[in-house]
Amino acid sequence: xxxxxxxxxxxxxxxxxxxxxxxxxxxxxxxxxxxxxxxxxxxxxxxxxxxxxxxxxxxxxxxxxxxxxxxxxxxxxxxxxxxxxxxxxxxxxxxxxxxxxxxxxxxxxxxxxxxxxxxxxxxxxxxxxxxxxxxxxxxxxxxxxxxxxxxxxxxxxxxxxxxxxxxxxxxxxxxxxxxxxxxxxxxxxxxxxxxxxxxxxxxxxxxxxxxxxxxxx
Numbered sequence: 528x529x530x531x532x533x534x535x536x537x538x539x540x541x542x543x544x545x546x547x548x549x550x551x552x553x554x555x556x557x558x559x560x561x562x563x564x565x566x567x568x569x570x571x572x573x574x575x576x577x578x579x580x581x582x583x584x585x586x587x588x589x590x591x592x593x594x595x596x597x598x599x600x601x602x603x604x605x606x607x608x609x610x611x612x613x614x615x616x617x618x619x620x621x622x623x624x625x626x627x628x629x630x631x632x633x634x635x636x637x638x639x640x641x642x643x644x645x646x647x648x649x650x651x652x653x654x655x656x657x658x659x660x661x662x663x664x665x666x667x668x669x670x671x672x673x674x675x676x677x678x679x680x681x682x683x684x685x686x687x688x689x690x691x692x693x694x695x696x697x698x699x700x701x702x703x704x705x706x707x708x709x710x711x712x713x714x715x716x717x718x719x720x721x722x723x724x725x726x727x728x729x730x731x732x733x734x735x736x737x738x739x740x741x742x743x744x
Contacts, residue, residue, distance in 0.1 A: 530730065531555045531591040533578065533598050533618055536563040539633050539684075539719055540597030544571065546723035550731070557587055578614035581621050588625035593730050594618065597633045602657055611663035616670065623676055629733075631680045631726060636715070637661030638668050639683050639707045639741055647686065647707070668739055680735045682726065685717035685743035696720035700742040704735075708743035717743045 530547055534540040535556035541564075547554050548568040556564050557576035564573040576587050578598055588594055596618045600610035615632065622630045637648030638661075647653060648661050668681050686707055695718040701708045702725075707715040717725075725742045729735060 528593060528730065529553045529555070529591045530593045530595060531557055531588050532595045533557045533576065534596065534633075535573065536560060536565075537597055537599055539599075539722055540595075541565060542719050542723040543595060543597060543726050546720075546727045547730075550727055552727075552730075555587070555591060557584075578617050581617045581624070584617065584621040585624040588621055588627060591625070591627055593629040593631065594622045594625075594627055595631045595633070595726060595730070599660070602660055608659040608663045611660060612667055612670075615663075615667050619671065619674065619677070619679075629678045629730075631682065631729060632667070632671065633722075633726070634668060634681050634683050634739070635661045635664035636683050636686045636688070636707065636741070638665035638739075639686075640705050641707065674737075678733070678736045680729060680733070680737075681739040682722075682729070683739060683741040684722055685741065686715035688717055688719055688722060694718070694720065696724065697744065698724055700725055700744060702734075702740055702742045704738060704740050706741075708741060710744055715743045 530552050532540055535544055536558045544556055548570045553570050556573040561573035561575050598614050600607045639647050641647050671679050709715050
């Protein structure tokens with residue numbers, strides 16, 4: 528397949544690139560700094576793209592079968608809330624304008640429900656430093672739920688995607704829709720390498736069209 532990955536040099540996007548080319552998909556890596564793409568592969572093309580320039584982004588996306596958005600303005604960016612929403616809505620519009628049906632968006636775990644009516648982001652323990660970005664992802668989920676033309680999927684990673692799993696690719700995971708997947712120790716954890724596996728599997732065998740889902744060990 529031909530797949531465009533936006534945010535291709537980021538923590539998540541870079542691993543998705545690797546997983547997809549290793550599965551012999553043709554990948555266009557779109558980022559603000561394409562020179563930072565760390566892998567070289569005959570199936571990979573790295574290009575410079577600006578998510579805020581919707582007409583130019585539309586041209587970059589044309590000819591692909593699937594768009595994966597791993598876009599993140601940066602957790603330390605004081606404008607992360609506004610820029611995430613603006614950029615991700617632009618990606619959504621550009622995908623449609625490019626004539627592509629399939630869009631997968633990497634969101635956050637903050638919108639997962641840990642109790643009836645209670646989302647993770649609303650608990651006292653939720654880290655304040657990532658709350659603006661998590662709020663943006665939660666609000667965007669409500670926006671994309673209204674999208675009827677695209678076969679969209681919104682992925683919420685495990686709660687502990689960043690902790691203690693660097694470099695681990697098990698290739699196995701369990702999924703859920705609105706609630707975190709917990710292991711026997713009560714932890715929701717998945718390596719970023721296995722996030723890439725989840726996304727590649729969803730591209731190859733779609734199971735969550737017009738749905739949000741999550742995954743963990």
